[in-house]
Structures are given as C-alpha cells and as structure tokens.
Amino acid sequence: MDQAANQANTASHANGDNPLLDFTDLPRFSEIRPEHIGPALDVLLATAQAAVDRAEDPATEATWANAVEALEAATEPLGRAWGVVGHLSAVADTPPLRQAHSDNLPRMTEFWSSLGQSLALYDKYKAIAASPEFATMSTARRQLMENELRGFRLGGAELPEDKKPRFAAIQEQQAQLSKAFSDHVLDATNAYALLIEDESRLSGIPEDALEAARHAAEKDGKPGWKFTLHFPSYFPVLQYADDRALRQTMYEASVTRASELAEQYGQGKAEWDNTANMREQLALRREEAQLLGYASFGEVSLVPKMAESPAEVLRFLDELAAKARPYAEKDWDELKAFAAGELGLSDLSPWDVAYASEKLREQRYAFSEQEVKQYFPEPQVLKGLFSVVEKLFSVRIEADQAQTWHEDARLFRVVSPEGELLAQFYIDLYAREGKRGGAWMDDARGRKLLDGGRVQTPVAYLTCNFTAPVGGKPAVFTHDEVITLFHEFGHGLHHMLTQVGELGVSGINGVEWDAVELPSQFMENFCWEYEVLADMTAHVDTGEPLPRELFERMLAAKNFQNGMMTLRQIVFSSFDMHLHTSFDPAGEKSVLALSREINDRAHVVPQHPLSRWPNTFSHIFAGGYAAGYYSYKWAEVLSADVYAAFEEAAKLSGTVLDAETGARYRREILSVGGSRPAMESFTAFRGRAPQIDALLRHGGMAVA
Template sequence: MTPADNPLLDFSGLPRFDAIRPEHITPALDRLLADAQAAVQAIENDTAPATWDTVLTRLEAATEPLGRAWGIVSHLSAVVDTPALRQAHAENLPRVTEFSAALGQNLALYRKYKAIAEGPEFAGLSPARKMLLEHELRGFRLGGAELPEDQKARFAEIQEAQANLSKAFSDHVLDATNAYALFIEDEARLAGVPEDALEAARAAAEKDGKAGWKFTLHFPSYFPVLQYADDRTLRQTLYEANVTRASELTAYNQGKPEWDNSANMVEQLALRQEESRMLGYGNFGELSLVPKMAESPEQVLTFLRELADKARPFAEADWAELQTFARESLGLDKLEPWDLAYASEKLREQRYAFSEQEVKQYFPEPQVLAGLFDVVQTLFDVVIAVDEAPTWHPDVRFYRVSSRDGRLLAQFYIDLYAREGKRGGAWMDDARGRKRLGNGSVQTPVAYLTCNFSAPVGGRPALFTHDEVITLFHEFGHGLHHMLTQVEDLGVSGINGVEWDAVELPSQFMENFCWEWEVLSRMTRHATTGEPLPRALYDRMLAARNFQNGMMTLRQIVFSVTDMQLHTDFDPRGNQSVLELARTVNDTFHVIPQATLSRWPNSFSHIFAGGYAAGYYSYKWAEVLSADAYAAFEEAAQTRGTVLDPETGMRYRQAILEAGGSRPAMESFKAFRGRQPTIDALLRHGGMAA
C-alpha cells in the first residue's frame, strides 16, 4: 500500500482532507502500527550502548506518523462525525490505545532511556533534550513500566477501557445535542429573540422542510432564546433540554436511554482510582498533578477556597441585585434557572444602556479576523496571509504565518461555525509539530483552530458576540503557543511538555486585548452602517466588563472543586452519586442554588472526555499567570502609549511562546516578568481588588 492508494499514509505535506475516507482508516492503521511495533522491537534488540539517535530518534521516526494519522482521524471525528467515521474510529481506538499502553510499560525501552540519562552523552544534551528525557522517564513510570509483570495486563486493560469510555461519553453528548429539535410556528412566542437568531432558526427549519423556526441545543441556537425570549415557558423548555443532555431524563431532551452518561462517569472514576493506586498514589488527583505545576490536591483546593472567599462578597451582591431587579422590574418573584440569562441581560441593558445584541452588530467576521491578525502581527513581528490546502468542510479556511522576510513559520486551519456532526465548544489542536528533520530542514507546525459560532445567514458575514470574539482570541493564543515555538525536539515543542495548569497562560493572555480601545476601534465595523464601535458604547462595555464576575468566578470554582473532589476523596462505588457531590459543592461555594433538574456533570466533557480530569482548576490557576503577564503590557502602555508594544511583545514571544515545553513554565514566566507571579492583576482585572 502506498500513499497514493491511502492518503492517511501521505506525510509529504499537509493532510489530504479532500481524499480521506472512513475506509482508509483501518488499512492505514494496520501499516502504521506494524511499522511502529517493528521499530520498537528493533530498538529493544539492539545490543549497542543506547544513545539519543539509536533510541529516541528512531522511535520518534516510527511513532510520529502513527500519531499524525490518528490525530487526523480523531480531528475528523470531532468536526464531521458520520456513522461510518464513528465506526472506523471505534474499531481502531482500542488498537492505538493498546500500542500506546504497551509502549509506556516497555521495561526494555525504559532501561535504555535511563541508560542515556545516566550515561556520558547526557551532559552534552541541550536543555530541551534533557527536559524531554526527564518527561519521557516520568511517562514510563506513570505508564506502568515499573509495575510487576503480572499487573501490566490489567493496567493496559484500564487504559483501553478509559479510552473507550471517554469516546463514548463524548459521543453521547454529541448525539444528545444533535437529536434535539424544537419547532416553533407561532411567531408571537419568539418575541424578544434577535433577528439574526430568528433568521438562522428559520433557515434551519426550511432545510428540514418544516414551517416556522427550528431551535437546537447547539449554543448559537439555544442561548439567544435563554437570553432574550420574553416567553418564559419557551426559555424553560430549552433550558431543561440542555441541562438534561446525556442523562436519564430523556423525556426533556428527545434523547435515548443508551446516551445516559451516569454509569460512564462512575466507571471512569473507578478506573482512574484503580490506576492511581496501582502506581502507588493515594488517588487520581495526586497522579494527575505529577506533571503539573501544582504540588498537591490540597494546594489546589486551598487556592480555590481562597479565591472563592475573595469572590463571594461580590457574588452575593450580584445575586441580591439580580433578584431585586427581577422582582421589581420584570415581575419575577422567584428567579428560576431559565430566568437567569434573561434577567441578567435585562439588568445589563438597564444599567449600562446596551445589549449584547447591539454590540454584536459591530463584530462582523472579516473585521474581527483582520483585527486579531493585526494584533498578532504588531506584537510578534509576523505576517499572516491566506494560504491553500484541502479542508474537511467548505467553511474551513487556511492561513500561513511567516516572518517579515517571508520565511514560513507555521500554518493553521480555522473552522468557526457550529453545525450538526461537530462537537460543541472551542479548542486548538495540533496537526503537526515543529521539529528538526534528518536532512537539516525544519518541519513547521500546523494547528487546528475550532469554534462553534453562528454561521452567516442571508448572504451577509457572520456576526460575533463580544464573548465569541474573546473565545477566538483565546484559542488563537493556544495556536500561537504551538506555532511560534522555536524548539526543535517534538516532545517539548510548542504546547508539548507544557504543564497542564500553565497551558492556558497564552490563551487567557490574548483575551485581554479584546477590552482595549485601540484594538476594538480598529477591529469593529457596524454590519449596516460600516461605522466603528462608538467610544461611548465601548465605555459602557468596559464598565460592564466585570458584570456579575463574582457569580461567574464561583461558577468556575464549583466546576474546579467538583472535578478535584471527584478525583480525590470520592468513592465511585459508594452511596453518594456524582450528581450529589456536585450539588454539595455548589451548596458550599455558590450563592445560586443548583437546579434540581440539572444533570450538568453528564455533559462535563472537559473532565470525562477532554483531558482535564483533576485539572479543571488550571483555568483559574493559569489566569493568575496570564493576568500578571498582561500587566507587563499595561505597564508598557504607561510609558509608550500603547499596549500593542512590539518590544514587550517580542520579549513575551521569546520567553513564553518560543520556549514551549523546553523548560518549566515558571522559569519561562520569570524569564518574562523577572519575578514570581502575584494574584494582584487577576483581582484587579476581575474587579475584585481591595
């Protein structure tokens, strides 16, 4: 079989998305797994002294193609899910997991890695390679290489079971999201819903050959209803459908019993607990933190409690104000969960004299992308231009990132709109990492940037909410971390090898520019008039920046504490359910009661299908770093008159982005700021400073 026969075997350039079919997956994996296994066997059998080139270079040459091909399959599964693709993915997931688990347990390889670390070659290795070797040795220990032989089979079973359960969890959430449809024919029930949301709903109904308007549980469809619809019953219907996805309460969401993730969560938690104890840890929280910045679950929980204590007075004030407003201005004596977004938006409009819908008119997609690229080009001395490559959907676009002298640095795909068959949320993933090739040339990185925004309707460009603009900047921050790395060893290049609780630093850092007048004045243009964002409206937006931030902070803390407690002192086989623990955490930390109906853990994909298990706290942990890093740009603006300061931008690029995972994240932070991080900037940005 040749690359001409099977595009998944073609690594000569960019993925051939226009040619890849589900039937290519199994034959490609047959070949790639066989090649990788043969390479492992050859390295094991080599009796010569172990060196970097005879072990790590050879192993990477055989396993990187496997990783890239499987990455393409997993990406397609997330963005253009079909029954045939899902079946091919499901058939091959156990094989890939089995190979990965066997590699992590390979004692012969582990001994060769240790021999390199303890041998004469080690002293001459670059700092990046020393860091990579340290990570690999840790990976072998966490992969079960030191387990007794009679335990390795069970450990491998656990890895395969977890991979299958994680994929099933994600599939169930996607299926439950895709299955739901609410058709409304009485236009009076849609009073208050913005015209662009109605236009999209009308187009969706027409596509199905139905009259009226179609609403789904994809965020751009259901959330405008929750936020703007005057019909309280309509809000309740969509709210209840959304918070019961992938649960036993299928009567609310047109789901199927087999999509219920309740047992899946328990099984995953039990397997994680068993895995951690086999490796000598008290719980999965301890195991999860081994490669992270935080030192213990107790340290994480202390951090979250302290942040909750600072946020709570602001949250209590937010909640009291919202209840009073709803009672006095909206006639809602009791705020129900489906009233919160609606009442909050009405309060925002009253207090700050603008609505999110009004702001949205100033953020047409072409202007937003141009503004984002302008910020990146100004700060980091690069050029972003349209490029060409095969894509997986007509909506996807492709760009190149070059140095000023035209040298290619990286490329990226951008897939912005929600659609059926596409997993919800927003994320960055790597299609290819930066590394030095054997012929002396450099393989440049390629990124996937995926969002779920409203698609264009009526022949006009898509309009983004300000929150969506922030999300786009966030994901592009991750992309920059991957794309601007100068590290040429794949395992610590870009986001590879970066501690999980520091990986959000570059993404959250970029969000700050979405609040700067000099940025917004250049990246906005009214969809109808073409006028830039008025300064008076910007000032009101800025005043509202921390609107209900106390409540939103406690919401994130509930997610983070629930995650950490599920992975530390929770007994999956005990009397308390996952949902009961989540309620207890909410009662302890939040000022808003959790809805009785809510089954939100059943769709908590971050920790059950997204790699954030015992790591969701990292959003808040990294926010301390990102806010402090951004404060350097605010300081530069005091003397240079602009936060878009190229000198500070280049220092940040070199210290944070280019270094990737080649050194501890704290070293990179201190290289940029010259000191340890403090929480001061986070509290100030969040309106919670003393």
C-alpha cells in the same frame, strides 16, 4: 522528510495511495474515507512496532539516536494519522467514521499502553540519562528525557509484570468510555429540535437568531423556526426570549442531556445516559492510581503539573472563592431584586437568569449584547486579530490553500517579515450538526528539526462553534465569542511560534497542563482595549467602528456578575478535584449528589433539581482535564500578571501592542514551549514570581 515518513509514503503507494499515509504535506482531507483508516493503521502500527522492537533489543546501544530519535521517527506518523481521524470525528462526525474510529481505538490504545509499560525501553532511557551523552545534550533534549522517564513511570513501566495486563486494560477501557461520553453528548445535542410556528412566542429574540432558526427549519422542509441545543441556537432563547415557558423548555432540554431524564425531555435515548459512564471512568482512574502507588487519581494528575498536591489546589480555590464570594452575593441579590421589581419574577428560576441578567445589563449600562454584536462582523474581527498578532510578534498572516473537511474551514499561513514560512493554521468557526460543541485548538503537526537543518513547520486546528452567516450578510460575533476566538488563537500561537526543534517539547508539547492556558487567557485581554477594538470593528450595516462611548459602557460592564461567574468556575474546579480525590465511585453517594454538595457550599446560585450538568462535563470525562480543570483559574493568575507587563509598557510607549514587550513575551514564553518549566519561563519574562493582584484588579475584585 524523515525516515519513517518516507517509509509510510512508500507504503502509501503500495496501499492504493491511501491519503492517511501521505505525509509529504498537509492532510488530504477531502479524499479521506472511513475505509482508509484500518489499512493505514496496519502499515503505521507495523512500522512503529518494528522500531520499538529494535530499540528494545539488548544489542541496540542506548543512545539518543538509537532510542529516542528512532522511536519518534516511527511513532510521529502514527500519531499524526490518528490525530487526523480524531479531528474528523470531532468536526465531521458520520456513522461510518464513528464506527471506524471505534473499531481502531482499542489497538491504538494497546500500542501506546505497551510502549509506556516497556521496561526494556525505560531501562534504555535511564541508561541514556546516566550516560556522558546526557551532559552534552541541549536543555530541550534533557527536559524531553526527564518528561519521558516520568511518562514511563506513570505509564506503568515499573509495575510488576503480572499487573501490566490489568493496567493496559484500564487504559483501553478509559479510552472507549471517554469516546462514548463525547459521542453521547453530541448525539443528545443533535437529537433535540424545537419547532415553533407561532411567531408571537418569539418576542424578544434577535433577528439574526430568528433568521438562523428560520433557515434551519427551511433546510428540514418545515414551516416556522427550528431551535436546537447547539449553543448559538439555544442561548439567544435563554438570553432574550420574553416567553418564559419557551425559555424553560429549552433550559430543561439542555440540562438533562445525556442523563436518565433525557428521553423525558425530548433529546435522547436511554443508552446515551452518561451516569454509569462517569462512575466507571472514576473507578478506573482510582484503580490506575492505586496500581501506580498513589492515594488518588488527583495525585497522579498533578505529577506533571505545576501544582504540588490536591490540597494545594483546593486551598487555592478556597482562597479565591473567599475573595469572590462577597461580590457574588452582591451580584445575586441585585439580580433577584431587579427580577422581582422590574420583571415580575419573584421566583428567579435558572431559565430566567440569563434573561434577567441581560435586562439588568441593558438598564444599568444602556446597551445590549445584541447591539454590540453588530460591530463584530467576521471579516473585520479576523483582520483585527491578525493585526494584533502581527504587531506584537513581527509576523504576517496570509490566506493559504489546501484541502479541508468542510467548505467553512479555511487555511492561513504565518510567515516572517522576510516571507519565511513559520506555521499554518486551519480555522473552522461555525456550529453545525456532526461537530462537537465548544471551542478548542489542536495540533495537526508539531515543529521539529529535520536532517540537513530543515524545519518541519507546525500546523494547528482552531475550532469554534459560532453562528454561521445567514441572509447574505457576514457572520457577526458577540463580544464573548470574539474573546473565545482570541483565547483559542493564544493556544495556537503557543504551538505555532515555538522555536524548539525537539518535537516532544516544542510548542504546547511538554508544557505543564496548569500553565497551558496562560497564552490563551493572555490574548483575551486585548479584547478590552479600545485601540484594538477600533481596528477590529465595523458595523455590519454602516461600516462604522465601535463608538468610544459604547466601548466605555462595555468596559463599565466588563465585570458585570464576575463574582458569580468566578464561583461557577470554582464549583467546576472543586467538583473535579474532589471527584478525583475524596469521592468513592463504589460508594452510595452519586456524582450528581457531589455536584450539589459542592455547589451548595461554594456558590450563591442554587443548582436546579433537574440539572444534570456533570453528564455533559466533557472537559473532565472526554477532554483530558481530569483533576485539572482548576488550571483555568491557576493559569489566569499567570496570564493576568503577564498582561500587566504590557499595561506597564503602555504607560511609556502609549500602546499595549508594544513590540518590545511582545518580542520578550515571544522569546521567553511562546518560543521555548515545553523545553523548560513554565515557572522558569514566567520569571524569565516577568523578572519575579507571579502575583494574584492583577487577576483581582482585572476581575474588579481588588480592594481599593
């Protein structure tokens, strides 16, 4: 344990054994209460500020140990404790926890803002970079120093002193608005419930979705079936319900969340409307960019990314859209013709799209997602996922024990073949009230070398929102959910299998944002390999693996409507970049109007007049992807090309789970984390620059 953690643990005993001040091992989740947050931060902020003061002191010599190491030792416990608070807010939200988070957010933001603005620290770091010591540093340390110097510039350290208070205020306001945006989406999602007592209205909805809805109604002491806007409850209605009016009701409630229409559609209060919040955030980001001397926030966002400019990003999106559009037009024309001819839906509305698509998929490929789902019970899926990781990367994954925030959350450990602990991860798979929607990986603790050659092993959170088990059977996942799980585990591997000892560039730390999706999207590819699925499936009733013949039909349907889905992602990405470059937050045009403009230009599927999807676009307004959503598509080019190396290896070894290629991937990409530029890691693995061919081929959009 390092010096600052020792100090924090000593303080913990002085503060009545505050669990947030205990860094001896994993967080003591079941003991943490909202009232622990303020006192813990009192101690940790004081310790961190004292370290900053020492490092800033002109009498303190500018060396790695005196500045970089000393600051990290004092600020890491603060970051870890606040990370626990943020995690609990996302997965176990309660009014007292939300209040405690909100009360302490300003002082956390103020501390990090003042750190980034410190000219004295910036000068110390510049002196270290210019000293003879710099030349003797490892590659990882030099990269960390370059990142830190860039961070000071973007943090406002070079601003005139009279501009710094405004810059700090902008950071605080943005943090508050971002949290409020996320809270509004969660509250609006939680607020809506539709109780159906007439069973005839539920025709077409799968039995497991009905069982979950019946169970939800029972929990409320009500008869019938309760449907909510949490995805596992909402989407089966859109995809399978024969009752068109029911689909329309659910659709309208979902797309009006956190908007000015929310009250009208039964899921919210006026104060949960995110319309003004978005404009305020965009205005603050624009002001921040102008203070830093940039033309737009898009430019600021790209400074630490691979892409050179907003123009380059928009050009990339336009080129990809041009390749996808003919396929999307064909998808849309086929769906409209099928809906009109087979389903009697001559006016295809948004609440019909998922339903008609599922019916077309069933007719064309003779299977339904519901049929496939029965082959993916949770225990078998996890066993199969772990098996892939173990074969590729020569590790073992074992169940572990620790306190968790909910009975559904579990802990596992990753060990070497010799049994050495490499990492641990929590997994929390099911949707529930008080838990933010979506799926994500977050780090609980990063890897770093400690005194005496000991290693602080990394710990990850892997969070999803799948349907919980009901009726005594294990949870069963759709194939899309399995892909999501593999995706998040890819992020987890990037964090957990790093071999870098410098915290700031170990794992996902310091990796360019538009490359951070490479390991996650890479892992998705294994969900389309029969040798993987044969080991990962067991029918929930019979135990039979997925039949080869059904898999072939799934494979044939793999790129079903991929043209439409690609354009949908391009709409999100292009909207995001235009919002942060050419859009004027103080102008007459609304955020919603811009979304319609982009959709009309880029997509073949019209945007419904009711849709307020920007109001729940948490990625860019509450999730760090502002002017960075394009990175999903950007990194997809990289990940498809990386996976092509495994396909090439399989021609010789007979398996895509090729251990030699896996070892090379682990060595050149996962192990190095952010210790070198992502493009260097890619070319070290692939032996050349990335090519788009594999992405187009995997997506069924390659020209024969």
